[in-house]
Amino acid sequence: GAVVSQHPSWVICKSGTSVKIECRSLDFQATTMFWYRQFPKQSLMLMATSNEGSKATYEQGVEKDKFLINHASLTLSTLTVTSAHPEDSSFYICSARDQTGRQYFGPGTRLTVT
Amino acid sequence: QQQVKQSPQSLIVQKGGISIINCAYENTAFDYFPWYQQFPGKGPALLIAIRPDVSEKKEGRFTISFNKSAKQFSLHIMDSQPGDSATYFCAARSAAGGGNKLTFGTGTQLKVEL
Numbered sequence: 001g002a003v004v005s006q007h008p009s010w011v012i013c014k015s016g017t018s019v020k021i022e023c024r025s026l027d028f029q030a031t032t033m034f035w036y037r038q039f040p041k042q043s044l045m046l047m048a049t050s051n052e053g054s055k056a057t058y059e060q061g062v063e064k065d066k067f068l069i070n071h072a073s074l075t076l077s078t079l080t081v082t083s084a085h086p087e088d089s090s091f092y093i094c095s096a097r098d099q100t101g102r103q104y105f106g107p108g109t110r111l112t113v114t
Numbered sequence: 115q116q117q118v119k120q121s122p123q124s125l126i127v128q129k130g131g132i133s134i135i136n137c138a139y140e141n142t143a144f145d146y147f148p149w150y151q152q153f154p155g156k157g158p159a160l161l162i163a164i165r166p167d168v169s170e171k172k173e174g175r176f177t178i179s180f181n182k183s184a185k186q187f188s189l190h191i192m193d194s195q196p197g198d199s200a201t202y203f204c205a206a207r208s209a210a211g212g213g214n215k216l217t218f219g220t221g222t223q224l225k226v227e228l
Contacts, residue, residue, distance in 0.1 A: 034215070034216075041221075042221070043220050043221050044218050046215060101146070103160070106157050107157045108155070
């Protein structure tokens with residue numbers, strides 16, 4: 001099946017620094033990628049939708065200046081958490097949709113801000 | 115309107131038994147209903163999905179039952195195994211108006227005991 005990778009899988013950073021998370025579709029082209037946030041034992045909350053070559057669409061309540069999303073190619077999207085704070089600590093999951101409409105999820109990135 | 119309600123929150127089943135998870139939705143524009151399985155520290159993986167033009171879909175031990183008039187759908191796991199212990203999310207998506215975004219249920223933690 002289709003594979004979506006994320007890097008890094010786990011990152012610890014200090015408060016005030018920025019962290020970049022990469023999401024790649026390895027064996028298909030994804031015109032649309034999604035970024036989710038998941039707190040322990042909770043559901044996935046959509047943060048933003050990104051289409052290749054255009055600006056991301058953010059969900060209500062998500063700060064676009066804090067969570068920068070770039071979708072530069074059909075196989076790569078990045079999420080940068082700027083000036084991270086402890087409350088940004090969470091599990092971030094990307095997802096890529098193929099041309100048939102099926103959506104595949106990455107393995108997630110655990111972010112801990114100290 | 116966009117919510118997907120999922121129950122139960124947690125479920126314990128004996129090995130070999132049937133696990134049943136239910137979801138209900140309000141938005142009649144939803145036209146795609148996937149189920150995802152998520153293990154701790156991993157991203158969700160697509161298990162099985164159904165469209166509203168069929169009432170049932172079976173793949174191996176996993177079956178989706180869909181009741182369009184009641185706006186409900188359920189996941190049945192036959193012959194449940196300890197390896198099925200995970201969190202299961204139902205979801206729904208609308209091609210129109212919803213921006214083709216998945217709306218997730220709140221999740222069900224399944225534990226299959228020996």
